[in-house]
Amino acid sequence: MDNPEPEYIATSAKVENDQVVLELADGSTHSFPVAYYPRLAGAGADALSEVSLRVGGRALRWETLDEDIWIADAILQRYPRQPASHVAEDPKPD
Numbered sequence: 001m002d003n004p005e006p007e008y009i010a011t012s013a014k015v016e017n018d019q020v021v022l023e024l025a026d027g028s029t030h031s032f033p034v035a036y037y038p039r040l041a042g043a044g045a046d047a048l049s050e051v052s053l054r055v056g057g058r059a060l061r062w063e064t065l066d067e068d069i070w071i072a073d074a075i076l077q078r079y080p081r082q083p084a085s086h087v088a089e090d091p092k093p094d
Contacts, residue, residue: 008071009057015048022071025057036079039067 009025019031020040034040034048040062047064054061060069073079 005072005076007058008075010053010060010071011057013051013053013060015045015051020051020060020069020074022074024071030075032074032077032079037067037069038080039065 010022011025012023014021015034018034020034021029021031023029034043040048043062043065047062050062050064052061052063053059054068058071060071060074061067
């Protein structure tokens with residue numbers, strides 16, 4: 001029988017020092033770097049501070065950035081995939 005994923009409920013969320021900081025209903029805290037999410041990584045402090053809780057504390061929302069993050073995804077480190085970096089090829093010998 002499959003074990004259901006635990007339910008993670010945030011009671012507060014804020015951004016400090018380029019980290020999203022969550023307080024959870026069970027009394028624990030969790031944080032992750034804004035750099036893990038492309039829309040957050042390039043945002044200014046004012047836009048980042050506009051985070052709100054949605055779906056009964058199960059999701060984060062930044063309206064001006066059009067970004068939604070499920071709390072469970074952040075806690076379980078299911079971050080979006082970053083585009084592959086491109087490495088310049090070695091120059092060809094003359």
